[in-house]
Amino acid sequence: MTRQELINQIKEKRSFLCVGLDTDITKIPEHLQEEEDPIFAFNKAIIEATEDLCVAYKPNIAFYESYGVRGWHALQKTWQILPKHCFSIADAKRGDIGNTSKMYAQAFFDRTVSGMSFDSITIAPYMGKDSVTPFLDFEGKWAIVLALTSNEGSKDFQNFTNHEGKQLFEEVIDKVNQWGDTENLMYVVGATRGEAFLEIRKHAPDHFLLVPGVGAQGGSLQEVCKYGMNKDCGLLVNSTRGIIYASSGKDFAERAREEAILLRNEMERELIHHGII
Numbered sequence: 347m348t349r350q351e352l353i354n355q356i357k358e359k360r361s362f363l364c365v366g367l368d369t370d371i372t373k374i375p376e377h378l379q380e381e382e383d384p385i386f387a388f389n390k391a392i393i394e395a396t397e398d399l400c401v402a403y404k405p406n407i408a409f410y411e412s413y414g415v416r417g418w419h420a421l422q423k424t425w426q427i428l429p430k431h432c433f434s435i436a437d438a439k440r441g442d443i444g445n446t447s448k449m450y451a452q453a454f455f456d457r458t459v460s461g462m463s464f465d466s467i468t469i470a471p472y473m474g475k476d477s478v479t480p481f482l483d484f485e486g487k488w489a490i491v492l493a494l495t496s497n498e499g500s501k502d503f504q505n506f507t508n509h510e511g512k513q514l515f516e517e518v519i520d521k522v523n524q525w526g527d528t529e530n531l532m533y534v535v536g537a538t539r540g541e542a543f544l545e546i547r548k549h550a551p552d553h554f555l556l557v558p559g560v561g562a563q564g565g566s567l568q569e570v571c572k573y574g575m576n577k578d579c580g581l582l583v584n585s586t587r588g589i590i591y592a593s594s595g596k597d598f599a600e601r602a603r604e605e606a607i608l609l610r611n612e613m614e615r616e617l618i619h620h621g622i623i
């Protein structure tokens with residue numbers, strides 16, 4: 347999906363919601379445990395209940411890898427049913443020496459080899475240029491690079507300040523900007539970092555940002571929009587547990603939809619407020 351197609355989807359759906367698919371078999375409702383593939387059955391129901399409300403889906407790969415072949419198979423099947431009108435994100439946080447990164451890119455981008463072709467993958471940039479550029483070599487695909495993450499531990503490294511007063515996350519963005527552009531690069535910025543979006547936007551005014559941390563982690567959608575929204579919206583705001591585990595009963599899909607509607611409505615208000623729709 348191109349940047350313009352993503353913007354069009356946001357305007358059409360009046361939403362910049364990304365639904366996380368972190369499917370934990372121990373949290374899947376009882377009645378689905380009887381299914382041949384409970385993870386896939388759960389994902390299918392969540393996708394069907396939310397696809398008109400969101401513009402992206404983000405399976406976190408850990409939740410599939412942890413179940414071995416069974417999990418990987420569920421991921422492939424899930425990728426196959428992701429709606430074409432939604433941006434797909436493999437949240438894998440990969441990055442290694444060049445030839446290894448190329449294999450990671452193949453695993454998530456090259457359908458002819460791996461059976462999956464996500465629009466994008468999340469990348470940990472710590473190993474530098476040769477670990478990131480193999481993902482950017484794939485035409486039409488996106489690298490979503492960790493900049494300022496939502497977790498408490500993000501402060502351990504990401505706020506490290508050099509002798510010129512520049513923080514590590516700012517350096518990451520300035521450097522990575524040289525390797526790609528707004529058509530193939532996004533950054534991860536946690537919703538829990540509120541005002542830091544002001545700083546982020548000085549370094550990446552036009553890039554899309556993937557923003558996890560609303561819902562279960564307590565980040566504020568209003569703050570994210572106040573400081574982080576740009577003229578094209580420029581935000582994909584993710585919620586996972588707050589949506590997919592809204593209920594552990596037979597009504598899980600309906601409850602997921604209700605939670606997605608609440609967020610979508612809030613997003614619509616922000617898009618109107620910022621003059622985007």
Ligand SMILES: O=c1ccn([C@@H]2O[C@H](COP(=O)(O)O)[C@@H](O)[C@H]2O)c(=O)[nH]1
Pocket residue numbers: 366368406437494495496497534535536558559560561562563584585586587588
């Ligand atoms: O900084 C980051 C980067 C990634 N994540 C991932 O996003 C989702 C958040 O799930 P919630 O249930 O909405 O908290 C999850 O897959 C994380 O691994 C993040 O939270 N923060």
